[in-house]
Amino acid sequence: METLWTRTARNQVLSDPVIPDAVDVAVIGGGFTGMTAARELLIAGRSVAVFDAGKIGAGASGMNAGFVVPNFAKADPVSVRAKLGDERGNALLRLVGDGANAVFRTIEEDGIACDARQTGWLNPAYGAASVEMLQARAAMWRDLGRPVSFMSAEDVRAQTGMDIYSGALLDAEGGTIHPLDYLRGLALGVQRRGGSVHEDQCVDSVKKDGTRWRLTMRSGATISAAKVLLCTNAFTSGVASRMGRSAVPLRVYQIATTPADAATVQRISPDGRPVGDTRQNLFTYRLDRDNRLISGGMAAIPFGAFERLGRSVAERLSTELGLPNAVSPEVVWTGTAAMTPDFLPRLYKMGEGWFGGIGCNGRGIAMTAQLGRVLARAAMGESMDQLPIPTRTLRPLPFHSFTPIVASAALLQARLMDKFVK
Numbered sequence: 390m391e392t393l394w395t396r397t398a399r400n401q402v403l404s405d406p407v408i409p410d411a412v413d414v415a416v417i418g419g420g421f422t423g424m425t426a427a428r429e430l431l432i433a434g435r436s437v438a439v440f441d442a443g444k445i446g447a448g449a450s451g452m453n454a455g456f457v458v459p460n461f462a463k464a465d466p467v468s469v470r471a472k473l474g475d476e477r478g479n480a481l482l483r484l485v486g487d488g489a490n491a492v493f494r495t496i497e498e499d500g501i502a503c504d505a506r507q508t509g510w511l512n513p514a515y516g517a518a519s520v521e522m523l524q525a526r527a528a529m530w531r532d533l534g535r536p537v538s539f540m541s542a543e544d545v546r547a548q549t550g551m552d553i554y555s556g557a558l559l560d561a562e563g564g565t566i567h568p569l570d571y572l573r574g575l576a577l578g579v580q581r582r583g584g585s586v587h588e589d590q591c592v593d594s595v596k597k598d599g600t601r602w603r604l605t606m607r608s609g610a611t612i613s614a615a616k617v618l619l620c621t622n623a624f625t626s627g628v629a630s631r632m633g634r635s636a637v638p639l640r641v642y643q644i645a646t647t648p649a650d651a652a653t654v655q656r657i658s659p660d661g662r663p664v665g666d667t668r669q670n671l672f673t674y675r676l677d678r679d680n681r682l683i684s685g686g687m688a689a690i691p692f693g694a695f696e697r698l699g700r701s702v703a704e705r706l707s708t709e710l711g712l713p714n715a716v717s718p719e720v721v722w723t724g725t726a727a728m729t730p731d732f733l734p735r736l737y738k739m740g741e742g743w744f745g746g747i748g749c750n751g752r753g754i755a756m757t758a759q760l761g762r763v764l765a766r767a768a769m770g771e772s773m774d775q776l777p778i779p780t781r782t783l784r785p786l787p788f789h790s791f792t793p794i795v796a797s798a799a800l801l802q803a804r805l806m807d808k809f810v811k
């Protein structure tokens with residue numbers, strides 16, 4: 390699918406033609422999670438091969454909007470501790486809180502050209518109740534030593550040009566990237582360190598082979614691996630099926646407009662901060678390196694959504710930001726995000742040395758930088774009890790194929806609720 394990112398990417402990856410006979414670790418899924426895990430394992434001296442069913446970037450990692458946000462979309466520090474207990478909760482909070490730094494550190498260490506800007510992430514409060522919620526949330530993150538503050542309505546107006554907000558949470562470690570260039574940069578780093586990357590290799594089965602595992606691709610190719618990592622997110626093809634069905638797939642539409650003029654940029658994004666507000670039907674925007682506005686949304690009714698969403702997201706941008714000339718989408722694209730039922734990431738153990746991880750819940754860039762590292766630690770033999778992401782028994786959700794209908798109903802309800810916010 391053509392996206393803003395495929396049009397503007399500067400990094401290119403060439404798939405390795407020869408699949409090795411055997412590796413220490415086989416990674417299934419070449420998105421951020423798989424590539425980060427592979428990078429970590431190679432740095433630790435393991436041999437690694439990464440397999441993707443499509444091209445690198447075919448999944449959510451190539452389709453996302455490039456907002457780097459080191460927190461949870463639907464949870465805060467108190468609810469995480471309530472669910473996991475203080476010790477495990479704090480371990481997960483520290484991990485997630487360091488997610489954006491992990492992304493920007495990797496970019497710097499590997500010299501990845503991907504328009505990375507750690508400008509901070511702005512989370513404006515819509516309605517009085519959100520002010521209290523965000524002030525409390527900012528304080529909780531500060532208690533964990535993170536640079537999270539709350540700014541006044543006046544300051545948020547100066548940052549967005551919008552006067553509907555009552556203040557905003559500012560997470561100083563957030564920012565933006567060109568996601569496809571970041572992903573391809575990670576893949577190039579894997580290859581540079583001696584790992585191999587194989588496109589168009591859907592893994593259909595992973596079977597025990599003595600003390601090792603044998604992976605079989607749809608192409609008929611096979612490989613033997615001591616350890617296997619499943620990093621296939623919301624996908625349900627081949628061996629990804631069970632894990633993919635343990636999460637709710639959410640179809641998200643993104644648009645990029647024609648470039649905004651200098652006066653508009655100065656008014657709506659003077660410091661280049663990505664914005665995502667607190668509405669249930671949330672409003673987001675950021676600029677790319679050419680000052681195109683990037684925003685997104687979801688469709689309550691899937692039929693004809695691609696055309697409709699492109700237009701409606703552009704209209705929303707024009708109205709909310711008071712743009713002097715209505716903008717139109719230059720490119721529209723769509724991808725599928727994975728939401729877990731408790732909105733937290735999770736690890737699965739499918740056998741001895743056979744692990745999976747999922748659940749970035751809309752905060753995938755920062756979260757995958759950590760999920761990939763944690764999966765690498767599992768493959769290097771660390772006990773699951775010691776890892777900072779909770780382990781669950783892998784159970785596909787009942788009625789998984791109907792979950793998009795529930796998501797559509799939730800979206801309609803969210804739009805209605807926003808109308809009553811004061």
Ligand SMILES: Cc1cc2nc3c(=O)[nH]c(=O)nc-3n(C[C@H](O)[C@H](O)[C@H](O)COP(=O)(O)OP(=O)(O)OC[C@H]3O[C@@H](n4cnc5c(N)ncnc54)[C@H](O)[C@@H]3O)c2cc1C
Nearest residue numbers: 418420421422442448449450453456592622724752753754
């Ligand atoms: C439209 C959209 C916008 C988003 N915007 C943001 C954002 O701005 N900020 C943010 O933080 N998060 C965002 N997200 C979420 C984020 O992109 C994801 O959480 C993240 O990319 C997940 O990475 P991943 O590596 O786990 O999965 P993916 O990138 O989905 O990779 C999984 C890979 O597995 C491969 N695969 C599947 N089955 C098999 C198989 N059997 N064999 C081999 N390979 C297989 C697929 O081809 C795919 O490439 C967005 C998501 C979407 C869809």
